[in-house]
Amino acid sequence: MKQYNISVLVEEGPFDTSLAEVRKNKGEIVSAKELAKLRMLGGPEHYVSQNGSWTSENYNYFPDGAIVIAKAANNPILQNPKVATDAHRVGEEFYLDEKTVEALREYASSDIAEAVKRGALLVKRNNVKGNYVPESFGDELVPRFLFGDEAQRYGAWLKDQEIKQVPHYVAKEAKEPFARGFWLGSLGGWSWLGGDNILGYDGGRVVGVRRGQVIVPAERAAPTAGLDELVKALQKKKAITYNGVLYVPTNPDALT
Numbered sequence: 001m002k003q004y005n006i007s008v009l010v011e012e013g014p015f016d017t018s019l020a021e022v023r024k025n026k027g028e029i030v031s032a033k034e035l036a037k038l039r040m041l042g043g044p045e046h047y048v049s050q051n052g053s054w055t056s057e058n059y060n061y062f063p064d065g066a067i068v069i070a071k072a073a074n075n076p077i078l079q080n081p082k083v084a085t086d087a088h089r090v091g092e093e094f095y096l097d098e099k100t101v102e103a104l105r106e107y108a109s110s111d112i113a114e115a116v117k118r119g120a121l122l123v124k125r126n127n128v129k130g131n132y133v134p135e136s137f138g139d140e141l142v143p144r145f146l147f148g149d150e151a152q153r154y155g156a157w158l159k160d161q162e163i164k165q166v167p168h169y170v171a172k173e174a175k176e177p178f179a180r181g182f183w184l185g186s187l188g189g190w191s192w193l194g195g196d197n198i199l200g201y202d203g204g205r206v207v208g209v210r211r212g213q214v215i216v217p218a219e220r221a222a223p224t225a226g227l228d229e230l231v232k233a234l235q236k237k238k239a240i241t242y243n244g245v246l247y248v249p250t251n252p253d254a255l256t
Contacts (some may be wrong), residue, residue: 008038009208010047015054015077015181015199016085018206027208029056031072032146035184035207036154044161049187052194053207057146057182059195060096060104061174065126068108069145069182069195071119076100076179077199084179089200093178101177112144121145125173131165132193134158142168142193146182163190171196 009027011018019029030038032055039049056072070076076096077084084094096104108120115121123141137143138152143166147154158166167190171180181199185192 007210008048009210010053011206011208012204013202014085014089014204015201015206016081018054018204019078019081022206022208025208025210027210029054029072029078030207030209031056032182032184033148033150034209036147036150038207039187040150040154040157044187048207051205052183052185052189052192053205054181054183054197054199055207058179059170059182060177060179061171062101062105062177063174065124065173066105067123067125067128067170067195068104069121069123069142070104070108074104074107074118074120076104077181081199084181085199088198093176094180094199096177096179112141115145116148125170128170129168131167134163134166134191146193158187158191161187163187166190167192169194169196 007027009022009025011021022029030053035048035053035055039046042048044050056075056078058070058075058077060068060070060076062068072078077094080094087094104120105122107118108122109115109118110122112121121141128142129140132140132143132155134155137147137155137158140151143151143155167185169192171178180195181197183192183194183197185194
């Protein structure tokens with residue numbers, strides 16, 4: 001039976017150089033869903049919970065008020081990280097060419113099921129909320145798209161950290177189509193959803209994941225346990241099954 005484990009990589013600095021370093025180390029930038037899962041796994045005091053990070057999603061803005069939130073496969077910034085970051089370094093926007101605009105507008109959907117399947121959600125600026133109650137994440141369009149089937153659980157976890165509202169930021173109105181990065185804020189910043197993020201910030205951060213194939217017979221794993229038992233097992237360098245997934249730590253010290 002094939003199982004997969006994850007190593008966490010962290011690089012600080014502007015988006016393009018941080019992403020390049022993660023990729024150099026055979027990593028991939030995390031999605032918002034993956035980062036939420038890492039936070040719930042590591043706990044509120046863990047580095048990835050105490051610090052915000054760019055994720056593989058991005059926000060794309062159009063003059064008619066439309067906003068397309070894109071997953072990695074449709075994210076134009078990931079296709080041109082240096083060009084996008086250089087534009088932000090000099091105070092400019094990363095403008096989208098006609099071909100990219102057409103592809104995003106044609107591919108995006110306002111239906112959540114279809115948007116998740118396609119990896120692009122279409123929303124209207126005047127319908128975007130400025131704050132979300134975390135325990136309602138599972139019922140809200142944008143959190144559902146960003147966090148997928150972890151939305152409700154992550155929202156409940158944020159509530160347990162005494163976060164009452166999660167701010168949601170979008171960029172200024174667009175005269176021409178442009179793209180911004182997405183930043184998932186730290187717990188100290190109420191895990192804000194930053195769809196307006198610029199990329200040239202020296203204090204920025206990319207959390208990456210490196211997935212390595214591990215073959216471990218299922219009978220060697222511990223029985224399904226709660227999250228506390230999962231963390232303890234990983235810290236002791238033991239494999240454990242949690243919610244039907246076999247976890248095998250590559251760097252358990254990162255959880256301490």
